[in-house]
Amino acid sequence: MLEQAEKAPFEPDTDNAGEGMRKTPVLASLPFRPTLNARLGVRMTNMTTQLIAARKGRITPEMEKAAISENVEPSFIRDGILSGSIALTKNNRRAIDGLAIGAGLRTKVNANIGSSGYDSDVANEMEKVDAALEAGADAIMDLSTGGDIPAIRKTVLERCPVPLGTVPLYQCAAENVAEGKHLLDLTAEDMFAAIENHGRDGVDFITVHCGVTLASVKRLKDEGRLLDIVSRGGAIHAKWMEYHGEENPLYAKYDRVVEIAREYDMTLSLGDGLRPGCLADATDRAQVQETIILGELAKRARKAGVQVMIEGPGHMPLDQIEANIKLQKRLCENAPFYVLGPLVTDIAPGYDHITSAIGGAIAASAGADFLCYVTPAEHLRLPTPADVREGVIAARIAAHAGDIAKGVKGARDRDDKMARARKALDWEAQFDLALDPKKARERRAETKPTDTDVCTMCASLCSIKTGVMAVDGAGKSL
Numbered sequence: 001m002l003e004q005a006e007k008a009p010f011e012p013d014t015d016n017a018g019e020g021m022r023k024t025p026v027l028a029s030l031p032f033r034p035t036l037n038a039r040l041g042v043r044m045t046n047m048t049t050q051l052i053a054a055r056k057g058r059i060t061p062e063m064e065k066a067a068i069s070e071n072v073e074p075s076f077i078r079d080g081i082l083s084g085s086i087a088l089t090k091n092n093r094r095a096i097d098g099l100a101i102g103a104g105l106r107t108k109v110n111a112n113i114g115s116s117g118y119d120s121d122v123a124n125e126m127e128k129v130d131a132a133l134e135a136g137a138d139a140i141m142d143l144s145t146g147g148d149i150p151a152i153r154k155t156v157l158e159r160c161p162v163p164l165g166t167v168p169l170y171q172c173a174a175e176n177v178a179e180g181k182h183l184l185d186l187t188a189e190d191m192f193a194a195i196e197n198h199g200r201d202g203v204d205f206i207t208v209h210c211g212v213t214l215a216s217v218k219r220l221k222d223e224g225r226l227l228d229i230v231s232r233g234g235a236i237h238a239k240w241m242e243y244h245g246e247e248n249p250l251y252a253k254y255d256r257v258v259e260i261a262r263e264y265d266m267t268l269s270l271g272d273g274l275r276p277g278c279l280a281d282a283t284d285r286a287q288v289q290e291t292i293i294l295g296e297l298a299k300r301a302r303k304a305g306v307q308v309m310i311e312g313p314g315h316m317p318l319d320q321i322e323a324n325i326k327l328q329k330r331l332c333e334n335a336p337f338y339v340l341g342p343l344v345t346d347i348a349p350g351y352d353h354i355t356s357a358i359g360g361a362i363a364a365s366a367g368a369d370f371l372c373y374v375t376p377a378e379h380l381r382l383p384t385p386a387d388v389r390e391g392v393i394a395a396r397i398a399a400h401a402g403d404i405a406k407g408v409k410g411a412r413d414r415d416d417k418m419a420r421a422r423k424a425l426d427w428e429a430q431f432d433l434a435l436d437p438k439k440a441r442e443r444r445a446e447t448k449p450t451d452t453d454v455c456t457m458c459a460s461l462c463s464i465k466t467g468v469m470a471v472d473g474a475g476k477s478l
């Protein structure tokens with residue numbers, strides 16, 4: 001069946017949808033989005049995907065746009081998609097540019113938003129979307145589990161010019177509970193229907209926890225863990241399998257998942273449902289077994305023309321991160337690696353945007369391609385828009401630091417410009433170059449130096465001013 005699909009005729013993608021839209025992760029201005037979803041569904045290149053196009057040697061408009069954005073040749077994007085080291089995530093029903101994620105490209109940042117049973121106000125979620133976009137998120141995941149979940153998703157899709165990811169399982173689980181059923185009354189058909197609905201709505205990538213299987217959960221139980229299962233999807237699948245005495249439907253009927261994804265060119269983000277939730281559980285047998293399974297599933301999806309990313313930990317001691325990235329890349333044949341954190345210590349609630357940024361920088365420098373942000377509210381409560389902003393900035397710092405270390409072309413240019421601006425004591429240029437210009441301006445404005453060339457840190461003993469004179473020989477007095 002899949003072989004047949006592979007041979008489906010490729011329809012040249014001539015749609016210019018998304019032209020002139022956002023070109024950089026930092027948005028110049030808001031608002032700018034409400035017209036986008038009016039174009040949602042304007043075309044549907046049925047049974048075509050970026051991977052199938054690449055297999056036929058084609059360079060699609062989306063590949064061209066990604067190449068411009070990444071400062072690489074379009075053939076580099078196409079060949080990366082072909083080999084599976086790059087995923088260009090964009091549902092074929094959506095009119096956005098799409099986002100290329102993977103080897104040789106800038107490390108991307110995702111921001112999670114989403115309602116819960118505590119707060120399901122759509123307007124609040126839109127505020128978070130705005131905060132994430134203003135802070136420079138490359139993608140957004142709507143992880144809503146409360147209220148009118150389809151309405152929230154559709155509103156986010158209308159408002160959001162960047163790829164949107166979801167976890168379809170959350171919706172069917174939450175809706176079952178809201179209808180008064182037991183969580184475990186969820187059926188396999190509920191799961192596939194949710195995946196189909198999300199694809200039809202235009203979701204660009206979905207997390208599916210296909211690697212949480214009877215075997216991988218048995219291995220987890222046999223070895224024993226300090227914190228068991230912390231992934232919501234992982235926990236639901238594990239309990240469901242135990243209750244029904246059946247294999248995870250998303251693993252047992254994986255071809256069905258792949259076929260739905262292929263219909264919409266929805267990237268499969270193969271979820272790490274058994275990711276370690278504390279340092280003590282990192283790199284254990286269950287985590288590694290799940291990664292092995294995900295590698296096998298990634299290969300099957302790619303064979304069918306479906307793009308894939310692999311999700312990764314989690315909580316992890318700093319010295320294990322590089323080995324984990326290399327192991328994932330080896331086992332999953334260089335599929336883009338999408339990591340949550342990793343959080344390098346368990347004891348900093350309130351500061352987990354920092355613990356994850358430390359781990360994220362190490363992960364990115366070792367080859368991770370996509371960082372899922374963590375906010376200061378992690379482990380404590382639902383994030384606010386302010387938390388979202390802090391989380392995105394922290395993850396962008398980590399991604400950028402990683403890009404410099406792994407030698408992404410041009411990654412350090414902005415740092416060099418900043419150094420020149422500092423030497424010139426050009427404060428406006430420094431603000432413009434800052435990852436968070438708003439905060440930089442606010443901090444400087446809080447205390448006013450007498451000499452406006454300098455700041456109140458060293459005041460008249462400004463070492464940059466004195467140092468320039470000492471090295472360049474300019475001036476005789478301070």
Ligand code: SF4
Binds near residue numbers: 455457458459
């Ligand atoms: S006063 Fe000190 S901190 Fe401020 S710009 Fe000069 S050297 Fe830098």
